[in-house]
Amino acid sequence: MKISTILDHIDSGHMALPEFQRGYVWNRDQVRGLFDSLYKRHPIGGLLVWATESKTAAHRGDGQLAAGIVKMLLDGQQRMTSLYGVARGRPPKFFDGNAQAFAGLQFHLETQTFAFYQPLKMQGDPLWIDVTELIGKGTAGLSGYVTRLSTDPALAPKIGDYVARLSRLLGVLEITLHVEEITGTDKTLDIVVDIFNKVNSGGTKLSNGDLALAKICADWPEARDTMKAKLKEWSIADYHFSLDWLLRSVNTVLTGEAKFQFLHDKSAEDIQDALKRATKHIDSCLNMIGSRLGLDHDQVFFSRFGVPVMVRYLDHRKGQMDEKERDKLLFWFVQSGMWGRFSGSTETFIDQDLATLEGADGGLDKLLEQLRLWHGGLRVEPGHFTGWSLGARFYPVLYMLTRMGESRDWGTGLPLRANLLGKMSRLEVHHIFPKAQLYKRKFSKQEVNALANFCFLTKDTNLNISDRLPEVYFREIEARHPGALASQWIPADPALWKVERFPEFLEARQTLLAEELNRRMEELLHGDTRWLAGAPTHPLPPKEPAGAITSDAEEEELQALNDWIDAQGLPRGAIAFEVNSPDTGEPRAVLDLAWPNGLQQELSQPVSVLLNEGAETIAAASQAGFRCFTAVDEFRRYVQEEILTQELQT
Numbered sequence: 017m018k019i020s021t022i023l024d025h026i027d028s029g030h031m032a033l034p035e036f037q038r039g040y041v042w043n044r045d046q047v048r049g050l051f052d053s054l055y056k057r058h059p060i061g062g063l064l065v066w067a068t069e070s071k072t073a074a075h076r077g078d079g080q081l082a083a084g085i086v087k088m089l090l091d092g093q094q095r096m097t098s099l100y101g102v103a104r105g106r107p108p109k110f111f112d113g114n115a116q117a118f119a120g121l122q123f124h125l126e127t128q129t130f131a132f133y134q135p136l137k138m139q140g141d142p143l144w145i146d147v148t149e150l151i152g153k154g155t156a157g158l159s160g161y162v163t164r165l166s167t168d169p170a171l172a173p174k175i176g177d178y179v180a181r182l183s184r185l186l187g188v189l190e191i192t193l194h195v196e197e198i199t200g201t202d203k204t205l206d207i208v209v210d211i212f213n214k215v216n217s218g219g220t221k222l223s224n225g226d227l228a229l230a231k232i233c234a235d236w237p238e239a240r241d242t243m244k245a246k247l248k249e250w251s252i253a254d255y256h257f258s259l260d261w262l263l264r265s266v267n268t269v270l271t272g273e274a275k276f277q278f279l280h281d282k283s284a285e286d287i288q289d290a291l292k293r294a295t296k297h298i299d300s301c302l303n304m305i306g307s308r309l310g311l312d313h314d315q316v317f318f319s320r321f322g323v324p325v326m327v328r329y330l331d332h333r334k335g336q337m338d339e340k341e342r343d344k345l346l347f348w349f350v351q352s353g354m355w356g357r358f359s360g361s362t363e364t365f366i367d368q369d370l371a372t373l374e375g376a377d378g379g380l381d382k383l384l385e386q387l388r389l390w391h392g393g394l395r396v397e398p399g400h401f402t403g404w405s406l407g408a409r410f411y412p413v414l415y416m417l418t419r420m421g422e423s424r425d426w427g428t429g430l431p432l433r434a435n436l437l438g439k440m441s442r443l444e445v446h447h448i449f450p451k452a453q454l455y456k457r458k459f460s461k462q463e464v465n466a467l468a469n470f471c472f473l474t475k476d477t478n479l480n481i482s483d484r485l486p487e488v489y490f491r492e493i494e495a496r497h498p499g500a501l502a503s504q505w506i507p508a509d510p511a512l513w514k515v516e517r518f519p520e521f522l523e524a525r526q527t528l529l530a531e532e533l534n535r536r537m538e539e540l541l542h543g544d545t546r547w548l549a550g551a552p553t554h555p556l557p558p559k560e561p562a563g564a565i566t567s568d569a570e571e572e573e574l575q576a577l578n579d580w581i582d583a584q585g586l587p588r589g590a591i592a593f594e595v596n597s598p599d600t601g602e603p604r605a606v607l608d609l610a611w612p613n614g615l616q617q618e619l620s621q622p623v624s625v626l627l628n629e630g631a632e633t634i635a636a637a638s639q640a641g642f643r644c645f646t647a648v649d650e651f652r653r654y655v656q657e658e659i660l661t662q663e664l665q666t
Contacts, residue, residue: 017063017192017193017195018189018190018191018192018193019099019188019189019190019191019192019193020189020190022063022096022099022193022195023096023099023100023103023104023189025087026096026100026108028082029070029079029080029081029082029086030082030086030087031065031086031087031088031089032073032075032076032077032079032081032086032087032088032089032110033075033076033077033088033089033093033108033110034066034073034074034075034076034088034089034090034230035074035075035076035229035230035233035234035240037076037089037090037093039111039112039113040093040094040097040107040111040112040113040114040117041094041113042094042097042098042113042117042118043117043614043616043621044117044118044132044616045621045658046094046098047098047101047102047117047118047121048121048130048131048132050095050098050099051102051121051123051130051147051188052129052130054188054191055123055128055130055184055185055188057191060095060193061092061095061193062091062092062193062194062195062196063089063091063092063096063193063194063195063196064089064090064091064092064195064196064197064198065087065088065089065090065195065196065197065198066087066088066090066197066198067085067086067087067088067197067198067199068085068086068088069084069085069086070082070083070084070085070086073086073088074230074231074233074234075088075110076110076112077108077109077110077111077112078109078237079108079109079110087195087197090198092193097111097113097118098117098118101115101117101118101119102118102121102147102148102151103148103151103152103189104148104152105148105152119132120132120133120146120148121133121146121147121148122138122144122145122146122147123144123145123147123150123185124143124144124145125143125144125145125165125177125178125181125182126143126174128181130147133146142164142165142168142171143171143178145161145182145185147185150182150185150186151185151186151188151189154186155186157186158179158182158183158186161182162175162179162182165178165179225259225260225263225264225276226259226260228263228267228276228277228279228280229243229259229263231279231280232279232282232284232287235283235284235287236284236287236288239284239287239291240259242291243259243262243263243291244259246262246295247259247262250298250302253302254312254313254314255302255313255314255317256314257320261320261321261323261324262294262295262298263276263279264276264321264324264366265294265297265298265323265324265327266279266287266290266291266294267279267290267324268294268324268325268327268328268366268370269290269293269294269297269327269328269331270282270286270287270289270290272328272370272374273367273370274324274362274363274364274366274367274370275363275367293331294327294331296335297326297327297330297331297335298323298327300330300335301323301326301327301330304342304345304346305317305346305349308342308343308346308420309346309349309350309416309419309420310415310416310418310419310420311412311415311416311419312419315412315594316411316412316415316416317412318353318354318409318412319349319350319352319353319357319358321358321362321365321366322348322349322352322353322357322358323349324366325366325369325370325373325383326345326349328370328373329345329373329380332373332374340542341380343539343540343541343542344380344384344540344541344542345380346540347384347537347540347541347547348380348383348384348387350413350416350537350540351384351387351391351394351537352387353409353412354396354400354409354410354413355387355391355394356409357387357390357391368386369383369386372386384547385547387547388547393548393549394537394547394548395534395537395548395549396530396533396534396537397530398523398526398527398529398530399526400530401414401467401468401525401526401529401530402466402467402468402526403466403467404461404462404463404465404466404467408467410467411467411470413533414467414470414471414472414529415472416536417505417529417532417533417536418432418443418471418472418504419432419433420536421503421532421536422503423471423472423503423504424497424499424500424503424504425473425474425477425500426473426477426481426489426493426497426500426501426504427473427474427476427477427480428474428477428497429496429497429500432472432473432474443472443473443474443475444472444473444474444475444478445470445471445472446470446471446472446473446477446478446481447464447465447469447470448469448470448471448486448506448521449464449469449485449486449515449518449521450482450483450484450485451464451465451483451571452483453483453485453515454515454518457515459518463518463519463522466522467529468521468522468523468525468526468529469522471504485513485514485515486506486513486515486521487510487513487514487515490506490510490513491510505525505528505529505532506525506528507521507524507525507528509524512524534548570608570627570628571591573627573648574591574608574609574625574627575591577589577609577625577648577651577652578591578609580652581615581655584655584660586615586616586655586659587611587615589609589610589611589625590609590610590611590612591608591609592606592607592608593606593607593609593610593612593624594606594607595607595636595637595640595642604636604640605632605633605636605637606633607624607625607626607633607637607642608624608625608626608627608629609624609625610622610623610624610625610637610642611623611624612642615655615659616659621641621642621643622640622641622642622643623642623643623644623645623651623654624637624642624643624644624645625644625645625646625648625651626644626645626646627646627647627648629646634646
């Protein structure tokens, strides 16, 4: 089928996008590459469509489907959306994404290359051709450009070549693509989604949540947008959740089950009511977790899959709990996160917990007993704080202790509450023994970045301490703010403040942290400590994530790169950005410097700078969709040649 015919079918409603498809995710690099391949007549792959009755087809967008049989795009959405957007000068009706990704595509008649419009570079140069204008006007557009070029004597010697190139570009619409159809009344939505997943096995597969949402949207078309709006609210508050995660809570509220298949026979009214209840209870959970535990942003929000269980419990209680009940529920949430309750088969453990809550003799006490039997005793030991890096399982625990105990800043002596104002008052991870000093003395990366060598301070205090050793600056802090060191669980013995005693310092602080955490857990239980008894029988699950910034020199290089990016008017990257598993939320890798939304949000792909990292970190970043750079110079060239040229707008 010719590309022009496919675009006409999209206009007429004979071809559309099924509801379960994700939105448009291509960036300008990919659009440019597509048109380069089409112009050179390189193969771009065929399309896979599902031929089905329009009256039963759940489709994206508000466009009307044609009567009879329609073709739903299963494979080829990104290519056809890009082609439609450039050819028509507007996105198709099923579009969900950033239209700037294909707006302003230009073609240079001499170099035969594609680029997006840059006034300083292109204005006044007749060899730059607007691709949308040419294709949109067809032969009239071709004639207009030929007339325009013919009036310039300097271009006359090559006018024949230019006309041939214009014709070749216009001829893109006449390229024929192979269209393979899935037909038959036996092809249910479940079967089609399974086929889709197999065809797209190299990319991101549709989850069971996507399938459930597709069926929901068939009866309630606004469901996806309504949920995305709520996710955006949480994102603004620095909690980044997925549609699957939200739908899981809707599911538990409505069905008491974790598996999405139980949603399939629910009405639109059922879903709407469950969503309203679920979001209300999620807000309550976030407020409890943020205010009582201090876990007030995404990087420290572990055990996120415990929330659907909490939401079900709150729904049964109509949101009403006394202080003891609230704290007991929070105790379960923290303990589930510390021991990785949901890091394996998420649905299985959620179902177990839901059944325990609602059995004949179920309830919150039963839930805690089940957790104790699964893990063993829930009391923490010093060895649990031997992890390292920002992705360590107990990193959020350290942050939680800082917030719950109102640890004091070493510069101001004030408690480190969540509502500190000002850029210099934001909390930063501080290495108690400076990295440069430790690396100079040949300590390992794991020792340097040990959790027991971390504390949280304001940015201003962190900068003022610089790379001084504790034996120097600890005495100043204690003189100015008595008790501030102890509030951060610093061993009182000054002999342990010497760099030569660093390993012993770590051991002593691990003991203090474990004691503090156990005190806080007892506090949440209001003295009912029976679940803390006994020896643990379940080991800590997954290993620590790959990757970490390994030296002060490396961190300084990354900071300098971030400053350079800022000076170019581009967004600063995230230092030590954590890549998590989309299924469990478990940390997979820590990226040195990352732009998860690209340097041009939604227009360029996610990128990361990884210095001195191994293959495991690079692989994790690549699998998460990041373009990886392992050298600063290489990254700067990318920014200058591929990003900054796009930013030269007037």
